[in-house]
Amino acid sequence: MENKVVITIVLYRTNFSQTPSYNLLKNYIVEKKSVYLLLYDNSDKAQDNELFDQENVCYIHDETNPGLAKAYNAGNRYLTEVKGDIMLLLDQDTLLDERYLEKLLCMSLDIAIGAYVPIVSSHGRQISPVFSDKYIGRQSELPTSGSYSKMIMSINSGTALPKETLKSIGMFNLDFPLDFLDHWLFWKIYQLHKKVCVLDYHLEHDLSVLDYRRVNSQRYESIIRAETLFYQKYDQDKLLVHRKHLFLRTIKQFLRVKNRKIWRRTFLEYRSLMKGK
Template identity: 70%
Template sequence: MENKLVITIVLYQTEFSQTPSYDYLKSVIMAKSTVYLFIYDNSPKSHEDELFHLKNVRYIHDGANSGLAKAYNGGSQYLTEVQGDLILLLDQDTMLDEKYLDTLLELKLDAAIGAYVPIVISHGRQISPVFSDKYIGAGSDLPKVGVYSEKIMCINSGTALPKSTLDSMGAFNLAFPLDFLDHWLFWKIHQLNKKISVLEFHLGHDLSVLDYRMISSKRYESIIQGETLFYKNYDQDKFDSHRRHLLLRMVKQFLRVKNRKIWRRTFSEYRSLMKGK
């Protein structure tokens, strides 16, 4: 018997029909009664789509742009309503693999596993999962296919969480509306003494925050606030490493990033954290 799966996809200034997985998701929703779709739209204006009127699809518009955590909490509630087994988190830029979805539907769920994740590729390199026992940087070690009890961090998109994990951890942390919610999620899973299963599938994802030359000052503000909150209040043993990393990052940004607000913001965060030392 197939698992009952809720796919939660978060939109921002993009219509659902323009997402790379739309045609595939449309065919799946039409064909499978065990697959549900929860669409959370953070765009300023709502939009219509023929799929929004299907019984196994729910569309929510949030013009206030409340972010990912609130969207995922909505998806979790929907999972409870339909008595589902798994929730699959999906960004609008992620290309969903047919074989990956089939694997999730056919999984024999293990109570010891806190999350099932694919290997995610962006611009030709693996960005997720990564080992997070040390401060995550460009040289971080990368897990292969297998089951791990070690500390691992994965990006949200592509992650499948069993209902038992959601029940154990409670709600997604609203203190991380966008950035570093993934760090908090996998930190929390490790705190619950649950393992991570890395599945033998690759998903493509366009992660724009990899390049500081391509992000806005507003988005960088979200990133740096999320970082400080995470290392100061949660993964505290890496807080000193984070402060040192900020200084190194500031130097690189000064040399490479045209937007001067970026390196100045990094430096101000570094000074602030040093004052609190």
């Protein structure tokens, strides 16, 4: 018997039919009774699509653009409503591998596993998952396929969460509406003494925040606020390293990033943490 998989996708100013996984999802939604889709649309205007009339599709438009956490909570409620087994988080920019989806549908779920994740690459290099027992940076170690008790962080997109994990978490943390929600999620899974299973499937995802030269000041403000909150309130053992990292990041941004507001904002955050130490 197949698992019931609820795929939760958050859209923002993107037509669903133009997303890279659209054709694959369309086939599964029409042909598979065990695949459900929740689309949470944060765009200014609502959109329409032939799939929205399908029984196993739920479309929600929210022009307030609350980010990811509220959308994932809606996905969690939908999973409960349809008595689903797994919620798959998927970004609008991620190309879903059909073999990965088939694996989620047919595999036996292990109560010890808090999350199943694929190996995700962006522009030719693996970005997820990474070991997070130490402060995450460019030198972080990258796990291969297997189950791990060590701290691991994976990006939201591609992460598959069993219903038991979702019950234990309760709800996604609204302190992190967008940025660092993935860090909090996997920190929480580790606190629950659950393992993370890295599956030998590969997804492609365009992660623009890897390059500060492509991030505008408003988005960077969201990132750095969430980053500090995470280390101050949750993964507190790494706060000292985070503070040092901010100073080094300031120097690199001063030398490499044209937008001068970026390095100034990083230095301001560093000074703020130094005063509060």
